[in-house]
Amino acid sequence: MHAQQMIKTHPHVRGNTNDVLIHCVEACFDCEQACIACSDACLGENMVQQLTQCIRLNLDCADACRAAGSLASRRTGSNELTLRTMLEACALACRTCGDECESHAQQHEHCAVCAEACRDCERLCHEAAQTITPTRQ
Amino acid sequence: MHAQQMIKTHPHVRGNTNDVLIHCVEACFDCEQACIACSDACLGENMVQQLTQCIRLNLDCADACRAAGSLASRRTGSNELTLRTMLEACALACRTCGDECESHAQQHEHCAVCAEACRDCERLCHEAAQTITPTRQ
Amino acid sequence: MHAQQMIKTHPHVRGNTNDVLIHCVEACFDCEQACIACSDACLGENMVQQLTQCIRLNLDCADACRAAGSLASRRTGSNELTLRTMLEACALACRTCGDECESHAQQHEHCAVCAEACRDCERLCHEAAQTITPTRQ
Amino acid sequence: MHAQQMIKTHPHVRGNTNDVLIHCVEACFDCEQACIACSDACLGENMVQQLTQCIRLNLDCADACRAAGSLASRRTGSNELTLRTMLEACALACRTCGDECESHAQQHEHCAVCAEACRDCERLCHEAAQTITPTRQ
Numbered sequence: 001m002h003a004q005q006m007i008k009t010h011p012h013v014r015g016n017t018n019d020v021l022i023h024c025v026e027a028c029f030d031c032e033q034a035c036i037a038c039s040d041a042c043l044g045e046n047m048v049q050q051l052t053q054c055i056r057l058n059l060d061c062a063d064a065c066r067a068a069g070s071l072a073s074r075r076t077g078s079n080e081l082t083l084r085t086m087l088e089a090c091a092l093a094c095r096t097c098g099d100e101c102e103s104h105a106q107q108h109e110h111c112a113v114c115a116e117a118c119r120d121c122e123r124l125c126h127e128a129a130q131t132i133t134p135t136r137q
Numbered sequence: 138m139h140a141q142q143m144i145k146t147h148p149h150v151r152g153n154t155n156d157v158l159i160h161c162v163e164a165c166f167d168c169e170q171a172c173i174a175c176s177d178a179c180l181g182e183n184m185v186q187q188l189t190q191c192i193r194l195n196l197d198c199a200d201a202c203r204a205a206g207s208l209a210s211r212r213t214g215s216n217e218l219t220l221r222t223m224l225e226a227c228a229l230a231c232r233t234c235g236d237e238c239e240s241h242a243q244q245h246e247h248c249a250v251c252a253e254a255c256r257d258c259e260r261l262c263h264e265a266a267q268t269i270t271p272t273r274q
Numbered sequence: 275m276h277a278q279q280m281i282k283t284h285p286h287v288r289g290n291t292n293d294v295l296i297h298c299v300e301a302c303f304d305c306e307q308a309c310i311a312c313s314d315a316c317l318g319e320n321m322v323q324q325l326t327q328c329i330r331l332n333l334d335c336a337d338a339c340r341a342a343g344s345l346a347s348r349r350t351g352s353n354e355l356t357l358r359t360m361l362e363a364c365a366l367a368c369r370t371c372g373d374e375c376e377s378h379a380q381q382h383e384h385c386a387v388c389a390e391a392c393r394d395c396e397r398l399c400h401e402a403a404q405t406i407t408p409t410r411q
Numbered sequence: 412m413h414a415q416q417m418i419k420t421h422p423h424v425r426g427n428t429n430d431v432l433i434h435c436v437e438a439c440f441d442c443e444q445a446c447i448a449c450s451d452a453c454l455g456e457n458m459v460q461q462l463t464q465c466i467r468l469n470l471d472c473a474d475a476c477r478a479a480g481s482l483a484s485r486r487t488g489s490n491e492l493t494l495r496t497m498l499e500a501c502a503l504a505c506r507t508c509g510d511e512c513e514s515h516a517q518q519h520e521h522c523a524v525c526a527e528a529c530r531d532c533e534r535l536c537h538e539a540a541q542t543i544t545p546t547r548q
Contacts, residue, residue, distance in 0.1 A: 044326070174277070
């Protein structure tokens with residue numbers, strides 16, 4: 001991904017990078033894709049009826065990741081409190097989806113892969129949220 | 138919008154509608170569009186340099202509204218804690234964006250209209266969040 | 275929705291509105307929501323295994339509507355050829371999804387409502403595409 | 412990214428991968444992020460007034476990439492004609508945005524990086540579109 005280069009060349013960032021936040025951005029877009037793909041893979045399984053909760057959580061998680069990854073990509077002006085809150089909402093969506101995927105990771109390899117993407121994203125959203133200090137609003 | 142009809146005909150909803158949540162869904166999609174349009178209208182103003190914070194907040198708010206509106210549209214299975222948290226994150230994004238738009242509503246009519254969409258969405262996200270009782274997770 | 279007011283107050287639009295394009299924007303956001311809701315309603319049906327193609331088309335259509343509605347909301351600068359092509363891609367997604375939903379509209383009321391939203395959006399995307407004359411690129 | 416693993420473990424894909432389409436998915440999510448970041452970096456430049464067309468094209472391109480990357484991630488059922496049309500719409504959005512970014516890549520390093528992401532995505536969308544044979548619709 002070009003995320004690191006993009007953020008490091010931002011006019012307000014130069015020489016003052018928040019590497020955790022950059023890794024968090026990469027994880028959000030990765031997890032969004034993984035969750036879209038996992039929802040579709042679950043939909044293609046013969047036992048789809050037992051996977052409806054997983055599909056629901058995949059789709060919610062993809063939406064949360066997209067929002068968090070987009071907000072965390074911006075550095076002009078400031079919106080710290082919203083960003084931190086969104087990162088925490090995304091971490092929660094990832095935890096819930098990762099737990100569900102993990103619970104049937106043995107039967108469905110795509111759920112095992114998706115659980116891994118969710119875990120990475122959950123951890124990085126938490127870590128990134130802690131680096132953000134809302135100074136106003 | 139068809140939101141009300143769509144949600145009322147959901148197999149898990151029939152006869153047990155949460156009207157506040159339905160209105161919240163409508164407000165989220167409306168506010169997403171308003172914020173996309175306002176960011177672009179600000180970009181078209183001669184004084185765009187003074188409107189960069191507004192554009193930033195518009196884009197963040199649009200992303201938050203899209204995520205909240207999508208999550209709030211789903212009724213299969215459950216993801217209550219994530220939904221409530223996302224509605225609260227969206228309310229915060231709307232408040233921040235609405236405050237900014239309101240501060241120059243006199244000069245830019247599009248900011249006045251957008252502030253109104255943000256206020257409606259903020260209020261409905263708060264009200265809808267209160268109707269959601271996380272029962273597990 | 276505030277779409278009409280938002281676009282009419284854009285600095286590059288005043289007095290020169292494209293009403294078909296405004297109605298198309300409204301239809302895109304409406305259809306996006308309807309398709310997200312229909313995919314989830316299908317997921318909640320006991321016969322979900324027979325509805326997987328419908329869910330797939332719903333999700334694709336929601337993504338196309340979101341992109342088309344966002345592009346069509348912008349008036350600063352120009353991107354006509356891309357906009358027209360995206361409106362046509364969205365019309366196709368709506369037609370395909372609307373056909374599928376219509377084919378089981380008798381059994382599932384949510385599919386009947388969603389088919390209606392898809393038909394409206396398909397028609398308005400076609401009509402709006404015809405009003406756009408790429409002048410360069 | 413986990414995209415490759417996710418798609419290779421899909422129940423309808425096993426042993427029959429379309430590697431070009433997988434690389435296209437990765438490029439779409441990468442380019443979406445790059446365009447979101449570039450629009451925000453342009454917004455942070457002192458000369459933002461001269462970059463409004465670039466911001467417009469960045470935002471349109473991000474929306475197109477997100478839609479194309481999401482559609483191309485799905486393998487259950489079929490929606491080939493819509494997928495191919497969306498990949499072509501995305502390639503066009505990438506070309507237009509890449510041309511603009513390239514035209515001021517000398518002054519703004521973020522535009523140089525974004526142009527590269529757009530070129531990769533444009534090429535892969537074209538290549539992937541050619542691998543898709545609509546068999547019905």
